[in-house]
Amino acid sequence: DVKVTQSSRYLVKRTGEKVFLECVQDMDHENMFWYRQDPGLGLRLIYFSYDVKMKEKGDIPEGYSVSREKKERFSLILESASTNQTSMYLCASSLSVRGRETQYFGPGTRLLVL
Amino acid sequence: GQNIDQPTEMTATEGAIVQINCTYQTSGFNGLFWYQQHAGEAPTFLSYNVLDGLEEKGRFSSFLSRSKGYSYLLLKELQMKDSASYLCAPRGLTGGGNKLTFGTGTQLKVEL
Numbered sequence: 001d002v003k004v005t006q007s008s009r010y011l012v013k014r015t016g017e018k019v020f021l022e023c024v025q026d027m028d029h030e031n032m033f034w035y036r037q038d039p040g041l042g043l044r045l046i047y048f049s050y051d052v053k054m055k056e057k058g059d060i061p062e063g064y065s066v067s068r069e070k071k072e073r074f075s076l077i078l079e080s081a082s083t084n085q086t087s088m089y090l091c092a093s094s095l096s097v098r099g100r101e102t103q104y105f106g107p108g109t110r111l112l113v114l
Numbered sequence: 115g116q117n118i119d120q121p122t123e124m125t126a127t128e129g130a131i132v133q134i135n136c137t138y139q140t141s142g143f144n145g146l147f148w149y150q151q152h153a154g155e156a157p158t159f160l161s162y163n164v165l166d167g168l169e170e171k172g173r174f175s176s177f178l179s180r181s182k183g184y185s186y187l188l189l190k191e192l193q194m195k196d197s198a199s200y201l202c203a204p205r206g207l208t209g210g211g212n213k214l215t216f217g218t219g220t221q222l223k224v225e226l
Contacts, residue, residue, distance in 0.1 A: 042218035043201070090156060100145070100164070103214060105156035
């Protein structure tokens with residue numbers, strides 16, 4: 001079974017704090033993704049990575065950065081948290097096999113920025 | 115860009131059949147996924163279509179028409195546990211062909 005874990009289920013931070021969200025997958029997947037999910041807006045892609053030390057911007061990268069130093073770990077960083085970054089953050093990983101790629105999601109981190 | 119349209123909410127009766135439609139426009143097309151998401155939980159994979167036609171998997175089936183930019187998810191013999199949000203996610207050819215774009219989801223409520 002694929003297992004994607006995230007460091008926290010719930011997190012409360014203050015405006016201006018630096019926030020780290022960690023994601024780890026144990027299936028040797030090449031691809032990893034960070035999304036945020038907000039009511040009425042669905043899942044939106046923040047950043048993704050195809051390989052170690054590689055990253056690409058998704059649809060809404062502003063205010064975020066990422067780090068992928070090891071294949072199994074993909075970190076999302078909020079350099080200076082703001083209230084509009086209050087959201088559910090979902091990490092996913094995937095492996096491409098014969099052109100088919102299925103993303104598997106972690107349990108999510110619900111972040112509240114005060 | 116990518117545009118995805120699916121109904122916001124649907125209600126159905128336990129034991130019945132329900133069809134959730136999704137229309138999409140993508141920059142190229144490289145497959146379409148359906149995910150199920152229960153409240154407060156992560157999305158879980160349901161189905162994948164890349165060619166036209168129907169893919170059946172137990173009580174769930176998914177249909178794709180690439181020329182029409184249209185897919186549906188069919189749920190048979192509905193159970194109360196099927197109450198969830200169902201997300202349509204086409205995959206375009208941008209971002210290395212691996213980038214999914216998710217619809218806002220259809221909230222399905224199964225009633226007795």
